[in-house]
Amino acid sequence: DIQLTQSPSFLSASVGDRVTITCRASQGISSYLAWYQQKPGKAPNLLIYGASTLQSGVPSRFSGSGSGTEFTLTISSLQPEDSATYYCQQLHSYPLTFGGGTKVEIK
């Protein structure tokens, strides 16, 4: 199985800050990576797919980069509504594993 390691597991930042979350894969997955945002009591919401393609309707302050084994999700200017948990998921091979999640708190 491909393991995904997200870091940090928790971060606290202020409105307007630039925030970066990292996802490392245990083996190469090309660009088969997606990022999701999940708010309490809600289903996950797709933000980024193909490592760097912004899903329709997602604010442009979200961006993704990387390929192979190292990926990043960046929020260029953190907003209050971005308080949530963020997950990466590899789509390269079964089982389609998720990272452990990063909880983002607004200071």
Next chain:
Amino acid sequence: EVQLVQSGAEVKKPGESLKISCKGSGYSFTTYWIGWVRQMPGKGLEWMGIIYPGDSDTRYSPSFQGQVTISADKSISTAYLQWSSLKASDTAMYYCARRDSTSWHFAYWGQGTLVTVSS
């Protein structure tokens, strides 16, 4: 509009069986994979398995193989997740999601079904 509508919350006792559902609409149900994801209370997302309703090709995560059964009835555009003997540790929120046919991500999700197993 693509929609995945899941069945309602369930409260069961250990040892009981259960089948929850996920009904797709607004698209060709037989041509997109449907996956299932578990989220235990306060925990992260766990991928359980996936089915292609067109031919019922099914893949399971090793962690869930033999523990659950994924199926689909294409005549009513519905996918299922079932247990033959529930355990307290099956208490969780379960989500279904549709896999994109090109980039393989999951853009459409059901609202979730909360399963509580308690004596």
